[in-house]
Amino acid sequence: QVQLVESGGGLVQAGGSLRLSCAASGSIFSINDVGWYRQAPGKQRELVAFITSGGSTNYPDYVKGRFTVSRDNAKNTVHLQMNSLLPEDTAVYYCNAVVTEATVWGRGGTTRGYWGQGTQVTVSS
Helix, strand or coil: CEEEEEECCEEEECCCCEEEEEEEEECEEEEEEEEEEEECCCCCCEEEEEECCCCCEECCCCCCCCEEEEEEHHHCEEEEEECCCCHHHCEEEEEEEEEEEECCCCCEEEEEEEECCCEEEEEEC
């Protein structure tokens, strides 16, 4: 089993910054692609950042230039640095990771996607 835990959310004024973290734990052989998503009340969940296992990143236009995703493979952690925050960035932020689980022999086993529980980000105007 693998668990993802997001942290770093909170209340910030418009123009401020927050750094979210997504820490994975459990029987991990490797963490592959990771995406950060958000969901505001009454809206669909949307992608805000994506990072591949090789470190390539991708962002939608509405966060490009403001959000930066990075990963620390040694710590099984992915970060989302959010700058110049806007009130419309208010949402619950989730990470989703494609993880290859470790077998009892320490080899790669099943690969599946996991979601964290989310962390609230509130940006006041």
